[in-house]
Amino acid sequence: MTDDRLIIAGIEFQSRLWVGTGKYKDFAETKKAIEVSGTDVVTVSVRRVNIIDKSKENLLDYIDPKKYKILPNTAGCYTAKDAIRTAMLAAEAGITKLVKLEVIGDDRTLFPDNEATLEAARVLVKEGLIVLPYTSDDPIMAKKLVDIGCPAVMPLAAPIGSGLGIRNPYNIRIIMETAKVPIIVDAGVGTASDVALAMELGCDAVLLNTAIAGAKDPIAMAEAMKYGVLGGRLAYKAGRIPKKLYATASSPLEGMIGN
């Protein structure tokens, strides 16, 4: 696996498990979970600085941008305009040109507004950002995002935070075949087998947050996810046997007693 690198827009990623930073008990737990997961990519949101209470600790005091690739997201944006503003601010903060573009279409499902996502992506690509868009598991949409210059696409497995796992593996397969860029499954995975499945399908990486942060023991789950990704990736590279309806004996029949 030494030469199994993931490269997007010239950036080399060491880990195929990318993690979010939300919903943890505190920054210490966030830091520990991230360390144990073995990731080198963490997503962060872009929010107003607390003017009143500046004593609050900053996430970046715990997550060193020199050690981890910071992937700002536009989570919580419901319009292309807000997502563009947020992404431009993230880029100007000066740490990275990467952005995980999310334009949410509905607050109950948190499904993406694909039309607005495409509109925002078009603008941000022109502005020189490296746009990694969160999208539904729609091969046509993925292709459109690639055509306008997104160097990877991030289809959802299931609704954000749902833990339902990959609901449509066939669509994910089709996206991989048609988009021809790295595919990062984003959102909706619940446990290690879900990420292993994503990797076995041939996805390039998995981004998750709630599945670790919301687990009873987030640190242990971070480790489980690490091995889920590694196992799934190795199995994909190894090439699994085809599924068959009937048995195939493992032991030779020659030399059996009584013949």
Add this chain to the structure above:
Amino acid sequence: MNNMIITLNGEKKEVHDGISITGLLEFLKIQHQRVAVELNMEVVRKDKFDVTAIHEGDSLEVVSFMAGGVDRGPELTIQGSR
């Protein structure tokens, strides 16, 4: 020096008239390195913080990287427990 009212992160705030963005961040004791600033809906480049003056009625957003993303969980638990 006269004071003026601006809108800062959605709240009214009284500051010195004509203060620069750098001056404002210093006044607020906010580290420059990790923030980005939008003045009247336009992103201001960091190298322009010193020379960009703020005027009466201006609207500013000062943002930084924070934990997470969306903080709503699912309402329906299908499998597993908390």
